[in-house]
Amino acid sequence: MAKVKTQKLFAVIGLGRFGTSVAKTLCRMGYEVLAIDSSEERINEVAHFVTHAVQADAEDEEVLKKLGIRNFDTVIVAIGSDVQANILVTVILKDMGVRHVVAKAQNDLHGKVLTKVGADQVVYPERDMGVRVAHALVTSTVMDYLELSPVHSLVEIRSPERLVGQTLGKADLRARCGITVIAIRKGNDVIASPGADTLIEQGDILVAVGSNDDLSRFEEETF
Numbered sequence: 001m002a003k004v005k006t007q008k009l010f011a012v013i014g015l016g017r018f019g020t021s022v023a024k025t026l027c028r029m030g031y032e033v034l035a036i037d038s039s040e041e042r043i044n045e046v047a048h049f050v051t052h053a054v055q056a057d058a059e060d061e062e063v064l065k066k067l068g069i070r071n072f073d074t075v076i077v078a079i080g081s082d083v084q085a086n087i088l089v090t091v092i093l094k095d096m097g098v099r100h101v102v103a104k105a106q107n108d109l110h111g112k113v114l115t116k117v118g119a120d121q122v123v124y125p126e127r128d129m130g131v132r133v134a135h136a137l138v139t140s141t142v143m144d145y146l147e148l149s150p151v152h153s154l155v156e157i158r159s160p161e162r163l164v165g166q167t168l169g170k171a172d173l174r175a176r177c178g179i180t181v182i183a184i185r186k187g188n189d190v191i192a193s194p195g196a197d198t199l200i201e202q203g204d205i206l207v208a209v210g211s212n213d214d215l216s217r218f219e220e221e222t223f
């Protein structure tokens with residue numbers, strides 16, 4: 001008998017640019033996704049790539065009940081500019097007993113309100129993307145940037161010229177500039193938790209964690 005795969009069920013409410021991108025990506029990863037939007041046009045646009053697409057007003061609790069929204073493991077509230085609708089839908093979902101509600105915030109204050117009304121996770125796609133793009137613009141070596149906390153981040157950085165040919169042990173980045181290399185990408189290969197004898201080569205991508213100050217010095221090659 002074929003093994004039954006326990007799959008997480010996702011619902012995405014609001015199919016603007018962010019919601020559409022989340023829904024598409026989850027589907028591409030093989031998950032079942034229910035997409036809900038009040039606009040027929042938006043629903044028609046996404047219908048061919050999600051599992052189910054339903055035109056509905058998510059502020060209507062009865063409609064959400066009929067859709068069995070409680071049975072979804074994670075519901076993403078991706079309504080953007082209509083902040084009131086975004087907050088109301090989050091409240092309704094938590095009231096209905098949805099286990100994990102992820103809500104998109106426009107700004108810090110909106111995010112605080114979402115947390116207070118019960119959102120399990122608040123995301124700030126515009127702010128986070130701005131931070132990532134800014135870091136990638138400042139130096140040509142930074143490829144990606146992820147905030148782990150207000151003071152710590154993870155960066156993907158092209159191996160700086162000054163380190164090429166050295167081993168991680170010789171480069172001694174932890175002692176010299178306070179950052180830890182947690183993985184190195186060499187073409188399609190990834191060396192996770194690389195040891196001190198790992199050679200840093202031209203074209204390698206270093207995945208490093210550190211404080212923002214230390215990472216900035218490293219990016220700007222001033223250590």
Ligand code: ADP
Nearest residue numbers: 014015016017018037038039057058079080081
């Ligand atoms: P983005 O900034 O990510 O592009 P938008 O604010 O442009 O997001 O899009 C949000 C989507 O949410 C729109 O397609 C809109 O029709 C939908 N939407 C807004 N309010 C509701 C609601 N109450 N129920 C369902 N969908 C909604």
